[in-house]
Amino acid sequence: MLRRLDQSLWVAEDTLKVGFLRFPVRSPVVRLEDGGLLLFSPLPSVEREADEIRAxxxxxxxxxxxxxxxxxxxxxxxxxxxxxxxxxRGLREKRPDVTFTGVLDGAPDPLWSAEFDQAAAFGMPKLEETVFFHRPSRTLFVWDLCFHIAQSEHLPTRLFMRLNGAYGRFGPSRIARSMMRDRAAVRASVDRMLAWAPERIVVAHGDVVERGGRDALQGAFERVL
Structure with missing residues (x-):
C-alpha cells in the first residue's frame, strides 16, 4: 500500500534484495497542483500499487x-x-530498451518547475544523481547520495552497512564517497540543497527524516566535504 507523508506526497515501499543483502527501498509519488502525478524511481513491484496510484x-x-x-x-x-x-544522464545508453522523453540536468522540466527545484550532483559520474526539492511540502528527495538505515533486523545487511559507514545515521556511505570524483561539484550541489532549507528528507534507502532536514544534511556533509 502507498503511505502518505504529506498532503500531496505518498511513497511506495519494498525490500530490495541484492545478493545476500536486504535494503529498504522507496518510490515517491507527488501530485502536482494541476492534479497530475510525478512517479519517482518506480519499484520493480510497481504493479502492486498501480491501482492506488491511478486513483x-x-x-x-x-x-x-x-x-x-x-x-x-x-x-x-x-x-x-x-x-x-x-x-x-547516461541512462539512455544503459537502458536502450526504454524510450526516454528527456534527460535530467540542473534545470527542472516545465512540467514540474512551478513546484520543484532540482540539482544534479555531477561530481559523481558513476551515479549521475539528480536530487529534487518539493517547495510546497519542503521535502528533499535523495536516492543513493545519502542513506538513512537506522536499524535492520537482517544481520548481513547490518554488518555490510556498518562496514559501509552508513548504519544508524543519515549521510553518504563509503561507496558513495568513493564515487565523488569532483568534490567541488558535489559541494556546489550540497550548498544548493542547503539553500532550499528542507524540513523533510525522503531517502530511497532507510528512514524518512521528518524534521530538521537542513541540519541533518549539513551535518552529514561536514564530515565528508
Whole structure:
C-alpha cells in the first residue's frame, strides 16, 4: 500500500534484495497542483500499487533519478503509457530498451518547475544523481547520495552497512564517497540543497527524516566535504 507523508506526497515501499543483502527501498509519488502525478524511481513491484496510484491522478512523468534506480522503468512505462520518461544522464545508453522523453540536468522540466527545484550532483559520474526539492511540502528527495538505515533486523545487511559507514545515521556511505570524483561539484550541489532549507528528507534507502532536514544534511556533509 502507498503511505502518505504529506498532503500531496505518498511513497511506495519494498525490500530490495541484492545478493545476500536486504535494503529498504522507496518510490515517491507527488501530485502536482494541476492534479497530475510525478512517479519517482518506480519499484520493480510497481504493479502492486498501480491501482492506488491511478486513483490519485494521471501519471504525467516517470523519473529515473540516477544510473542505479531504473529497474522499475519498464513495468511503470507499461502500466502508465501516457507518462513521459525522464532519466539520468547516461541512462539512455544503459537502458536502450526504454524510450526516454528527456534527460535530467540542473534545470527542472516545465512540467514540474512551478513546484520543484532540482540539482544534479555531477561530481559523481558513476551515479549521475539528480536530487529534487518539493517547495510546497519542503521535502528533499535523495536516492543513493545519502542513506538513512537506522536499524535492520537482517544481520548481513547490518554488518555490510556498518562496514559501509552508513548504519544508524543519515549521510553518504563509503561507496558513495568513493564515487565523488569532483568534490567541488558535489559541494556546489550540497550548498544548493542547503539553500532550499528542507524540513523533510525522503531517502530511497532507510528512514524518512521528518524534521530538521537542513541540519541533518549539513551535518552529514561536514564530515565528508
Amino acid at each position: 490519485l491522478g494521471e501519471v504525467r512523468a516517470i523519473v529515473a533519478p540516477n544510473l542505479l534506480h531504473h529497474l522499475g522503468l519498464s513495468p511503470a512505462a507499461r502500466l502508465f503509457p501516457g507518462a513521459r520518461l525522464f532519466g539520468a
